Amino acid sequence: MKDTEIKKLLFAHVFCVVSIILSTVIPSFFLENFSVLGTHLTWLCICSACVTTVNIFLYIIVKPNPSSKRSSFAHKISRFLKCCIYFFMSCIVFHGITVLYGAPLIQSVLETFLFAVLLSTFTTLNCLCMLGPNIQAWIRVFSKNGAMSIWDNSLQITTMCSIVGAWLGAFPIPLDWDRPWQNFCSEV
Amino acid sequence: MRRCPVLLFLAWAGFLFLAGLWLFASGFLLLRVELPQHSACTPSPAPATALAMGSCWLPRRFARAVLVLVDALAFEFARFEEARPRPRPYENKLGALHHLAATQPHHARLYRFRADPPTTTMQRIKGLTTGSLPTFVDVGSNFASYAIREDNLLAQLVHNGRRVVFMGDDTWGGLFPKMFSRSYFFPSFNVKDLHTVDDGILQHLYSTVDGGDWDLLIAHFLGVDHCGHKHGPDHPEMAKKLTQMNEMISSLVDHLENDTLLLVAGDHGMTDTGDHGGDSEKEVNAALFVYSKTPLFRAGPPKEPETVPQVNLVPTLALLLGVPIPYSSIGEVMADLFEGDGDAVTAALSQLAAYHVNAKQVDRFLDSYALAAQDLPGNRLQQLKELFTAAAEEHAQLLAQVQEGLLALPELEAQLGRLRSHFQHYLREARAVCTTSWARFHPFRMVAGCALIAASCLLCYIASELASALDFYHHCFYSLFGGLLAGALLGWAHGDLDPILVASWVAAASQLGFFWHSWSQRPRRIHLASVRPPVASMGLWQRLRAWLEPALPLGILALRCGAMFSDSFVIAESRVVPFLLASLAMLWVGKLHWDGQLSTPPDAPKQPPGSLSCHKESRPLLGLLAALLVCLRLSSLFHQCRDEVLHCQPSPCLAPLSSLRSPQVKNLCYLLCVASLVGLVYAVRRWLRHYGNLNSTSPLVLFVRWGFPLIAFCIACYWAVTSGTEDTLGKLQELVQAALVAFPRAVYGLVATGLLLVLWKPVTVFAQDNRAAAGPIVTPYQGAPSSQADLLHVISQIYRRMQESLNSRLEGGSRWAAVAAYGLGSVYSAALIITLTLLGFFLLLLHSERMSLSFLLLFLEAFILLRLHVSAMSLAGEAEPFVVPWNAVIAWVLATAQFFYSTGHQPIFPAIHWNAAFVGFHEDHTTHLVPALLVAANTFASHILFAVGCPLLLLWPFLCETRGSRRKRLKKDPQDEEQEPLMEMRLREAPERFSAMLLQLGLKYLFVLGMQLLACVCTAMILRRHLMVWKVFAPKFLFEALGFVVSFVCLLLGISLVLHVDCAVSAWYRQLEPR
């Protein structure tokens, strides 16, 4: 049983990594002026859509937490709507946190929001897929002894690494190597 | 009570840092005082001889000169070697120079032009015009602008009625404002642009030369320099650019008149990658080409071009053009150009006249400099004086002999040659002395200072970890005083050392004494630690966890220190620090959640799955975190700009209100500022009232009640007057000028009065005598205090507990009258809060009006940090509220750095708010001390406030001790008597621990400050030849060093104040005892 779970987890992660690589490589053929370093709004949208699709697809196929009881259609719709609302709220929260961390408030609003959407797909969407719209389970998972399965462990690690990666992504911002005087002389 | 050892230890730790800082600065900061004197035609150092019209000091040789400055023209670019089979792109391109020198050897000559580091263009222009060695700290400079205030070649020309025309690099406009009769400036900022400046010059060069309405024409070409930066020297573009220069020189020579001297020079060289700024051989080797249509040189050119220091151009050109040598020049005339047309003896005498004038001028400068500053060694100056005196006497003697015709020709030539070498020796020795003092780093002093600061950081960390060991002071002070004695004896025995070395020796010896003592005490301390709790039973994991506890905040500190090694991060530090502080706060709260401290405690019963299983304090904690993030984001509204950051608009709040045009906007801003001022006063008064510190009739409380509104009123009136329009009537104008001085001085006086009151009577406790009470009355407490009466009741109970505690210790069974004390639980914090508010008022006055919003934000963020600190400690279930965690200390220091930027400052000199020196002073200052203190207070306002308020980190957890937590403990033990919240009086129950923890807090704060300082010191040392060292790293080091000194002094003052309040509370208790 445990081996099956590990294999499923491995397959899911390999699939995610491959899809991320493809979403980084493929747009360079279709989109003009594309660069991973630059802020490309279309690519952000494509990347978010890809990660969302992949996560939902994996949830439907792999089913990490199979539900024992049968749920009615209305209940499914309710859960789906709650997931959408939680995802949207997560985007708003990440957008607010990004602005509070220093992103421009008025300029680059779209870029900041798309970054928040991307970050939410890597973090909140995983939680919604794995644990459902249950904040209690989220709080339980993201504590020291809260992980009860390897899926929870994986969710912990991927969510934390996504947030830390986004945090580390702020570090190259001051490195303005395009400035004329950065490598060159100090005429003034 | 151990008060003095705490202060003495902290002062000693600070002394260690300051000694290392002083030692490092003496090796790193190249200091030079700019003299204000200017040379004049009279008095002349030359003998009184008749001079032609238009000449000073020496006969004018050339009516005009053209100085073509080809930026970064390295010597390799200018020399020509026909034997070279395959020249590099930058070689053998200036054929015009070679052709002129070959065909007209008596008219043209190439020199190796040796620049002095730093080889940046601006510093080289200064060297080429003043003849001195500009250093980073040219004391006397007006930091607000880059204009050269010293005597220089252009100033002398203008002063003597000459016309100077410039075309090229716009740097000259900033260095020499209003000096050019005509100028063509072209932007030099874009180093990738190779042609704008050069084409602009070529557009005007020939017509201007032919025009003739100039005496000195300067053309500064940038193409070669920019080509080097963009492509490097070994590139076809460089070949094209040098070819363009070659054609320009060829054409220029055709346009010259006979009375014109042509100089083609490079300000510095370039490395193999095309950069410059340091002191490598390729960077300092530039070229100088001298040409004239009239014969210049008697002899032919030497086999290898002569090496000429760059500063030598200034006296040479000055005397050739017939103007005095600039006062501060230490250059030596180029003797080849002063040979004249006569025979050998006449030529030698002309050279000697030039040398004598030059040496006399240098001697005069050295005399003036020795009076103005003491950084040139006295014995070296004495030697130079003897050299000059001997040469001058020999010169006078020789002239007398020549006039009498006593000497034979061969002997005369030998004497002339010997005398010339004497003068050369003197001038070169003088320049060597100045170079050693001004333009050379002392690596040993830098490394030693860096090591001293690093050891001081380690000492602070070890001492802060040891501070809990209570037997620590007695033994350590013996070793410390032994170290001090040993250091002093060693410094005294060594002889005539300067105080920097003595202080460093003392600091190093005492550090070794401390470390040796700590090491020798190690086995005993381990034995002590095994008693509580046993080390053996603790697993390796638990010990690792205990060690990793401060890892996260220290990691944030490491990131901050590491960011100082990159000029991009130093430039963007105003955004880096809020980012790190926000991350620290997030990690702080996230760590609490990860450890399960935001959720329900394990002993509590499981909540139903539907409801949120959160601790009741977690929501306020998250609210505090959100508020902190909002404060961090809002603080970026008050930022100042650096010129390195493009498209940066300074905050409109930095400008004074008088600069606003619209009256409606001005009134709105004024009301906002007054509202923030009133809000600050109201918040402080409400806090004091809430904790019962406003009931006393002591002078301090009366001052808080009435003085605070009065200070606010004076500040508001001062703001109204300053923001008022200038177009007022005569009588009202007089009144306005008087008010501009009266109001700030009133605030100064009131703030000083308040501080004196805090020092005199800091206890803000109201004692009410109730003799009717028979014994301790325990009354049930009904909820949160809703009215004043309930509040008074609560705090009176606090005092009863303290009285019982004291009585049981002092004497038993003695009858005492019941005394109700209001505000006793917050007596330490009250004094600190009052002091901080007074300092805040003073610092607010020194800033522009709209900075009051920033100061309100500062106080609000400090309050949020304190609340966050308290919440985190209570949620973590800390049994030891005495220990201030690293999170709080590092967050406090990061907030200091954050508000340095949010009060409109940058670690650069143009951003210093100089107008703060004139708040309340209409006329000029008599001394330099008061304006320096005012500007420093303005610059380091956040350092002052946060350092003085540092003890609040220790006091606030006791202040916020609530009844709720006590009630919870009572559930477990209903037998016990009801406990009263002692708040800060709990600190008096353990005076030893209180002192130790105060010392530990001070040492932790000093450690964090020291780590920042160490990072800046290491940066300045490692990157001392980096291109941006003078623009980014050295100013950052200076600001950080000064900030450290200010923070250290204010930390000592804050801790002294707490200990002083402790003394006063003890005296207050003793005063109550006899009744």
Ligand SMILES: [Zn+2]
């Ligand atoms: Zn350059």
Ligand SMILES: [Zn+2]
């Ligand atoms: Zn240059």
